[in-house]
Amino acid sequence: MGMGWDVYVCGVDGAPAVISLDLDLRETAERGTHPQRLHVRHAFHAPRANGLPDGTENDAMYALQDTLVAALTEETDAVYLACMNNHGYREHFFHLPAHSDGRTVVAKVEAESADYELETFSEDDPAWAYYTEFLWPDPRTMQYLMDRRVLQSLAENGDRHDLPRSVDHCLDVPDERSGRALLAEAQAAGFGGRVRAQEGRWQVLLERDDAVELDHIHGVVWGLCEMAERYGGGYDGWGCLIAK
Structure with a gap:
């Protein structure tokens, strides 16, 4: 199952930007069939002081977006990558086959x-560098999006994010020694856990009682991401029971 579209906030050229991106296009990029990148942008009629739209023209902008995507897809076999709101403009990004008009x-x-x-x-970009290097979320933003998706799933089942409960985390490490050292550091931060060998991989399984409100749980998760990186490993996700 693919990741689909998601949206995130960042800074571009010293101003806030909101980027909506199709996260499933890396394989398309690698096929090399759409080397031409096309940007289409328009100014907002009613930008706020921060350069983002005030919401009054959303219907018109979405209607234009639908028309652009349909026309370019049908007439040029374009692939729609993303759109960005920034500095008083809405900008759409496409990749097209070579020589498409x-x-x-x-x-x-x-x-x-x-x-x-x-x-x-338009610009030649056969490696889709703009997609992978500019539009693609940085590692912390990507983790934030993944944490938000977990919470959305919990919310659909009636979860009260503010209620503390046991939250489980899984971290990968290169060897047992690294796992033992990581576990000791995590225990000093209030986590319980253990190290295990699982199908040729070494893992550290941690648990601690936490609320799962987005900013809080993301802070916990990102701290563990950084901890895993210090020991040559990586963070492999979290989960918890629904609390009502």
Whole structure:
């Protein structure tokens, strides 16, 4: 099962940005069939002081987005990567096959839309570097998105995130010695746990009572991510029972 689309907030050019991204396109990028990157952007009619939209034009922007995606997909076999709100603009990112005339398609969409003037920019990017190096979330942001997804699943089952309960964490380590050292550090931070060998891998299983409100549990998880990295390992996820 793929990761699908997700949205995150970051900073771009000294201003807040909201990026919505298809997280399932790495395999498409590796196939090398769409080497041309196309940007399409328009200004907001009503930006806030921070350069993000005020919400009053959402319907018009989403309608334009749907039209752009449909037209470019149908006429050029484009792949829609992401959109970004930043500095008073909404910008859409596509990858197209070589020699596709995406700008002509965008011009047609603009002619049929009375709402926005569209600016375009295209560049050869056969390695999809913009997708993997700029649009892709950094490691901490990606972990935040994954933590948020766990909480969304819990919420769908009636969980009270503010109620402390035992939360289990799994960390991978390269060997038993690293696992024992990591466990000792985690125990000093109030975790219980054990080290085990599992199908040729060494793992540290930790547990501690915590509330799972997003900012709190993400802080706990990221601390463990950094701890695992110090011992040459990696963080492998968390889980808990539903608390009502």
